[in-house]
Amino acid sequence: MSETLSASPANEVLRLEQVRKAFNIGTPLETEVLHGIDLRLNRGELAALIGPSGSGKSTLLNLIGLLDTPSSGELYVLGQATRDSDDEARTHLRNQAIGFVFQFHHLISAFSVLENVLMPLMIRHGKPSRADIDLARGLLDEVGLAQFADKKPTQISGGQQQRVAIARALVTRPPLLLADEPTG
Ligand SMILES: Nc1ncnc2c1ncn2[C@@H]1O[C@H](COP(=O)(O)OP(=O)(O)OP(=O)(O)O)[C@@H](O)[C@H]1O
Ligand SMILES: [Mg+2]
Incomplete structure (x- = not known):
């Protein structure tokens, strides 16, 4: 899909198009955890993700938080396509656009x-x-x-x-x- 076709409205915060995630690709242990997720969130919207343990909630949040990349599909944050962006661009976008409360808090113990x-x-x-x-x-x-x-x-x-x-x-x-x- 071209950039022009995927232009997003100003109030769009997040969009996922056919996002798939597999682990251990190319090995006998290959497992697809996310099977083509479409999701859109605008400013002010709240979404809750519910599912059994191991169903892929953290996997999806790690993709949305730009800590991991989809195996295929595209993920837009504030209208910016992210799958092919480099580490520097992802880090910048994460710091500008995203707050993350992790499943395990990851506080830095040496700091107050x-x-x-x-x-x-x-x-x-x-x-x-x-x-x-x-x-x-x-x-x-x-x-x-x-x-x-x-x-x-x-x-x-x-x-x-x-x-x-x-x-x-x-x-x-x-x-x-x-x-x-x-x-x-
Ligand atoms: N890095 C990885 N390598 C291989 N498999 C993984 C990896 N990360 C997650 N998985 C697998 O993907 C599946 C989804 O895991 P995930 O952590 O997203 O589940 P979850 O819905 O957040 O579960 P919980 O409610 O227990 O936190 C699990 O089967 C898990 O074993
Ligand atoms: Mg989890």
């Missing part, structure tokens, strides 16, 4: 709770500004963790860690927020 929340902004523009810090503290307050800002992730509970991950995913005010089992 506040620093973990600030991390996406520091990746964007280095040293956090006063406004960045205020924003991060505000989000920690919203998830009920204001008093834990200076603790390390290992000093708080699993549910608290996941709430830190939610604050971190929101700190860039991303057009697309992905959450894999966020209540875990």
